[in-house]
Amino acid sequence: MSNRPIYLDCHATTPLDERVLAAMLPYFTEKFGNPASISHVYGWEAEAAVKQTREILAAAINATPEEIVFTSGATESNNLAIKGIAEAYFQKGQHIITVATEHKAVLDPCEYLKTLGFEITILPVKQDGIINLTQLETACRPDTILVSVMAANNEIGVLQPIAEIGKICRDRNIIFHTDAAQAIGKIPLDVQTMNIDLMSLTAHKVYGPKGIGALYVRRRNPRVQLAPQQHGGGHERGMRSGTLYAPQIVGFGKAVEIALAEQATETPRLNQLRQNLWTQLSQLEGIHLNGHPTQRLPGNLNISVEGVDGAALTLGLQPVMAVSSGSACSSAVTAPSYVLTALGHPEQLAYASVRFGIGRFNTSQEIDIVAKSAIATIQSLRKQKILVEK
Ligand SMILES: *Cc1c(COP(=O)(O)O)cnc(C)c1O
Numbered sequence: 001m002s003n004r005p006i007y008l009d010c011h012a013t014t015p016l017d018e019r020v021l022a023a024m025l026p027y028f029t030e031k032f033g034n035p036a037s038i039s040h041v042y043g044w045e046a047e048a049a050v051k052q053t054r055e056i057l058a059a060a061i062n063a064t065p066e067e068i069v070f071t072s073g074a075t076e077s078n079n080l081a082i083k084g085i086a087e088a089y090f091q092k093g094q095h096i097i098t099v100a101t102e103h104k105a106v107l108d109p110c111e112y113l114k115t116l117g118f119e120i121t122i123l124p125v126k127q128d129g130i131i132n133l134t135q136l137e138t139a140c141r142p143d144t145i146l147v148s149v150m151a152a153n154n155e156i157g158v159l160q161p162i163a164e165i166g167k168i169c170r171d172r173n174i175i176f177h178t179d180a181a182q183a184i185g186k187i188p189l190d191v192q193t194m195n196i197d198l199m200s201l202t203a204h205k206v207y208g209p210k211g212i213g214a215l216y217v218r219r220r221n222p223r224v225q226l227a228p229q230q231h232g233g234g235h236e237r238g239m240r241s242g243t244l245y246a247p248q249i250v251g252f253g254k255a256v257e258i259a260l261a262e263q264a265t266e267t268p269r270l271n272q273l274r275q276n277l278w279t280q281l282s283q284l285e286g287i288h289l290n291g292h293p294t295q296r297l298p299g300n301l302n303i304s305v306e307g308v309d310g311a312a313l314t315l316g317l318q319p320v321m322a323v324s325s326g327s328a329c330s331s332a333v334t335a336p337s338y339v340l341t342a343l344g345h346p347e348q349l350a351y352a353s354v355r356f357g358i359g360r361f362n363t364s365q366e367i368d369i370v371a372k373s374a375i376a377t378i379q380s381l382r383k384q385k386i387l388v389e390k
Pocket residue numbers: 011012072073074075076103105150152153154179180181182201202203204205211212213
């Protein structure tokens with residue numbers, strides 16, 4: 001294990017916390033009941049565990065337990081939110097607003113709705129990755145039924161001004177959905193003060209298991225209608241049928257509980273690690289920070305590197321660190337990411353980029369190893385390039 005690369009890809013997924021695993025295990029074995037079985041103890045104990053996670057998630061975002069719908073993850077939650085609103089409200093209007101830097105699990109359902117006749121406005125972002133609120137206001141129309149803007153970006157970590165967006169939507173009676181897959185457990189979220197009507201969540205970005213997520217669906221002021229996208233036994237108040245995956249749900253609750261309990265100490269620790277990494281890397285020439293310098297997730301650092309090939313950088317970093325990298329036009333295999341493209345620095349598209357996702361189990365020693373190794377790799381690639389070009 002010890003000579004495997006240092007894991008710094010926490011926006012892709014996070015390792016399962018041992019405490020989460022311990023909480024899950026009994027629900028695979030002796031407590032295997034179906035939470036929907038109402039006539040015996042096997043069902044009751046599974047249902048009690050599901051209820052507890054519902055309460056934890058609701059408390060985490062200032063919702064009520066009845067407003068939590070379990071899904072298989074944020075991809076499904078986004079699909080349910082966007083298609084479910086489109087289907088329920090198409091008579092009111094057929095216009096939806098979203099943003100160029102959203103996850104594909106938001107953009108692709110919107111693209112699909114276009115084929116059904118919906119009109120989609122895709123807002124650009126500023127060079128720092130944040131939307132322009134005036135542009136959002138201008139884009140809102142009487143037939144706009146939904147605005148979908150993510151809370152935290154999965155590539156550049158940028159935090160959108162969710163409370164301001166919520167206010168703009170509420171003032172105009174437009175439903176507001178936010179993809180909070182990267183945000184839950186990392187930044188404060190409050191569906192009341194932020195006027196959020198729908199929120200997508202997932203467990204595996206917050207040290208929980210993969211394959212479990214949730215959609216918050218507002219029940220009061222106003223009550224949001226949602227057309228189910230999966231029909232069956234009428235689970236989750238008819239919004240999402242299918243036997244609840246109790247062990248995963250238990251893990252989701254435990255993961256969020258731990259993240260909230262530790263957020264106050266973990267946020268400054270991750271900020272410090274990120275700052276250490278940036279301080280070291282930015283001593284090199286030609287290194288650019290992508291996204292807003294401070295309005296971002298604590299564990300996220302996304303850089304562009306001048307003068308190296310993206311594919312070569314990926315290969316060079318691989319033995320020491322597990323990061324997400326690539327994106328340079330000069331290489332045949334890697335295309336620039338659409339998120340970086342949306343930031344709109346044309347020259348930057350020729351640079352290689354690296355996303356560091358620092359998490360709970362990373363140490364400052366690891367960050368030092370990673371910084372030294374990345375610097376050595378970049379310097380060596382630049383030197384080789386000069387030799388090749390001579
Ligand atoms: C990971 C991620 C998703 C997809 O979540 P899954 O639970 O893996 O389906 C959606 N949106 C964002 C912002 C993400 O980071």
